[in-house]
Amino acid sequence: MVRVGCEALRRMTDRAQRSTELLFSFGVIADVQYADTEDGFNYTGTRQRYYRSSLDLLRSAIRDWNREAPPPVFVLQLGDIIDGCNSRQKTSARALRAVLAELTRCRCPVHHVWGNHEFYNFDRNELLTSALNSKHLGEDPTSGAAANDPEGFYSYHFSPFPKFRFVLTDTYDLSVLGRQNGSKKHQEALQTLREKNKNENLNSPIGLAEQNFVEFNGGFSREQLEWLNQVLTFSDNNQEKVTVVGHLPVHPNSTDPICVAWNYEKILSVLHAHQSVVCFISGHDHDGGYFLDEHGIHHLTFEGVIETPPNSQAFGTIYAHEDRMVLVGRGRVPNRILHYRKTGD
Ligand SMILES: Nc1ncnc2c1ncn2[C@@H]1O[C@H](COP(=O)(O)OP(=O)(O)O)[C@@H](O)[C@H]1O
Numbered sequence: 088m089v090r091v092g093c094e095a096l097r098r099m100t101d102r103a104q105r106s107t108e109l110l111f112s113f114g115v116i117a118d119v120q121y122a123d124t125e126d127g128f129n130y131t132g133t134r135q136r137y138y139r140s141s142l143d144l145l146r147s148a149i150r151d152w153n154r155e156a157p158p159p160v161f162v163l164q165l166g167d168i169i170d171g172c173n174s175r176q177k178t179s180a181r182a183l184r185a186v187l188a189e190l191t192r193c194r195c196p197v198h199h200v201w202g203n204h205e206f207y208n209f210d211r212n213e214l215l216t217s218a219l220n221s222k223h224l225g226e227d228p229t230s231g232a233a234a235n236d237p238e239g240f241y242s243y244h245f246s247p248f249p250k251f252r253f254v255l256t257d258t259y260d261l262s263v264l265g266r267q268n269g270s271k272k273h274q275e276a277l278q279t280l281r282e283k284n285k286n287e288n289l290n291s292p293i294g295l296a297e298q299n300f301v302e303f304n305g306g307f308s309r310e311q312l313e314w315l316n317q318v319l320t321f322s323d324n325n326q327e328k329v330t331v332v333g334h335l336p337v338h339p340n341s342t343d344p345i346c347v348a349w350n351y352e353k354i355l356s357v358l359h360a361h362q363s364v365v366c367f368i369s370g371h372d373h374d375g376g377y378f379l380d381e382h383g384i385h386h387l388t389f390e391g392v393i394e395t396p397p398n399s400q401a402f403g404t405i406y407a408h409e410d411r412m413v414l415v416g417r418g419r420v421p422n423r424i425l426h427y428r429k430t431g432d
Pocket residue numbers: 129130131167171203204288290291292303371
């Protein structure tokens with residue numbers, strides 16, 4: 088009896104030690120929206136935007152990550168890295184060079200997703216051939232969007248540590264932004280948008296029953312939903328813990344509902360069908376947000392750098408343990424403990 092008790096105690100101690108052990112960490116930053124231009128405001132004039140300072144905040148985030156011990160094994164850049172105003176000012180290439188120069192100082196790989204401001208500045212082919220295409224860091228470089236497929240989507244996955252997987256998704260796959268006029272996806276997106284949004288200005292949410300059907304949002308095509316389903320089935324079968332990443336949030340309780348992906352219900356139903364999914368990380372809503380859904384999936388919307396005063400910060404490091412992830416936020420990003428859902432939830 089005594090020996091069994093000791094053995095049980097040893098197992099409990101082992102488990103407790105294992106659960107506190109850090110497995111790996113990664114950095115997260117959203118909506119830098121850099122432009123070499125005077126400060127301005129959002130569309131409704133309620134929030135200040137610090138276009139030049141955002142580059143300094145990106146630099147200081149990278150400096151902090153580089154100083155961490157142990158260092159983060161990768162960084163997630165959640166999209167909108169340069170602002171759309173660069174396109175009007177014909178400074179897109181220069182602004183991109185400026186942010187990439189900062190990112191090259193980062194001692195770990197940087198994974199990029201694409202937001203609406205990427206498409207205000209560049210077309211899909213330009214993005215696919217730019218340094219913002221980090222697909223070569225994924226495990227399936229040929230899936231999703233072949234470089235020469237104008238209808239493809241930009242998604243991939245990677246496993247930075249045994250039993251953990253990150254899936255980067257393209258929330259502008261079905262969108263009028265970034266799709267060539269007259270292409271199948273552009274036509275489908277425009278039809279969907281016009282059915283839901285009768286305003287002349289398709290960026291306006293005035294009078295909409297579903298506020299998210301505005302031009303600056305998008306969603307997943309059927310092909311991407313199927314691709315995601317396949318990746319998550321693999322992860323379920325291998326008892327992995329999966330974090331899905333996209334520019335747009337997919338749960339209306341984790342964001343201002345105007346910011347959620349068009350077909351978020353379909354995306355959520357894929358996520359909910361897979362017990363491997365533990366977290367969805369997004370940007371887009373500069374105020375940030377968080378929601379733990381009824382399936383135990385954490386929806387984390389990161390505060391945007393662009394609306395962060397120069398004396399503050401907006402980035403985080405997430406520490407992965409066996410039983411939880413711990414977000415240590417800087418500046419406007421709050422700390423959070425994200426316990427993994429129990430199998431069967
Ligand atoms: N309420 C609105 N009505 C009309 N157009 C809007 C509205 N909100 C944003 N827009 C337009 O939509 C685009 C994206 O808006 P912006 O505020 O830049 O988005 P983000 O939050 O991604 O920076 C801009 O061209 C902006 O002028």
